[in-house]
Amino acid sequence: MRSFAGFWRDGAKVQPETHHLDKDKTVLAKHKKDGEFDICGIGFSGWNAVYWLDTTTPTELSPQEAFELLKTITPTLERIEKHGKLFFVYKDWISIINWGDTTEYPPKKKWRVPTDADKGKECRCKHRHDDEWKYRRIFITEFEGKYLAKDLSDNGHRRYAMCEVLDE
Numbered sequence: 001m002r003s004f005a006g007f008w009r010d011g012a013k014v015q016p017e018t019h020h021l022d023k024d025k026t027v028l029a030k031h032k033k034d035g036e037f038d039i040c041g042i043g044f045s046g047w048n049a050v051y052w053l054d055t056t057t058p059t060e061l062s063p064q065e066a067f068e069l070l071k072t073i074t075p076t077l078e079r080i081e082k083h084g085k086l087f088f089v090y091k092d093w094i095s096i097i098n099w100g101d102t103t104e105y106p107p108k109k110k111w112r113v114p115t116d117a118d119k120g121k122e123c124r125c126k127h128r129h130d131d132e133w134k135y136r137r138i139f140i141t142e143f144e145g146k147y148l149a150k151d152l153s154d155n156g157h158r159r160y161a162m163c164e165v166l167d168e
Contacts, residue, residue, distance in 0.1 A: 006055035007065055011047030018042065020056055028053040059096070063105035066097045080105055111164035114139045114147070118165045125149050125160035139165055 008030070009016075016027050021042060029040045029050040040052065061069065063080065071077050081104045082097075114123060123139040125147060126132065137149040140157065147163030150156070 006053045007058070007068075008051040009054045011050045011052055014054075015047045016042065016052055016054070020052075020054055027055075060098045061096070063097060063099060063102045067105045079108075110167040112167045114142070114163055114165045116141075121165045123147075123149055123163050123165045125158075125163045127161050129162070133164075134160075137163075139163060 011029070020027055026039045026041050029038045029044075029052040030036070031038060031050050033049065038050065040046075040050065044050075058065070063082075067077070067080050070080060080097075082099045082102070111124065114121065118139050119141060121139050123137045124133040124135045125137050126134060134151075136152040137160075138152065140148040140150060142148070142163075143159075146159040146161060148157060148159055149163060151158060
């Protein structure tokens with residue numbers, strides 16, 4: 001018999017099917033509210049309130065699942081990126097990453113030019129293209145083609161040629 005350590009599934013999104021159950025027709029579950037573990041059968045009415053351990057060998061992984069699996073093998077792993085169709089082969093088991101719209105995991109921070117709606121948000125700034133970004137700034141406003149930002153290290157106000165805020 002083969003066994004796979006498994007992934008925690010959100011019972012509100014995915015409920016176990018017959019092939020997920022053990023010989024006693026149960027799965028290990030963890031209650032979202034208090035973290036208590038439980039053994040639940042297929043007829044359990046509270047799937048929305050638990051995460052359950054899926055120990056079936058997957059044929060497809062999400063980018064997050066692939067990252068978590070690879071992180072157990074290579075603890076220093078920082079990210080994975082899509083390059084063609086990435087898949088894992090182990091003897092007769094093949095698992096493909098279903099990237100969907102994702103191209104990397106965890107996603108990189110995405111920066112954009114601030115608008116008036118971003119006033120008061122933390123930002124990064126620089127004077128010239130070849131300068132390093134200066135972080136720990138607060139965007140104040142755009143004025144005469146420059147960006148005014150407050151430096152959190154000394155509370156000074158400075159003008160910058162370039163400014164970006166995190167796109168949330």
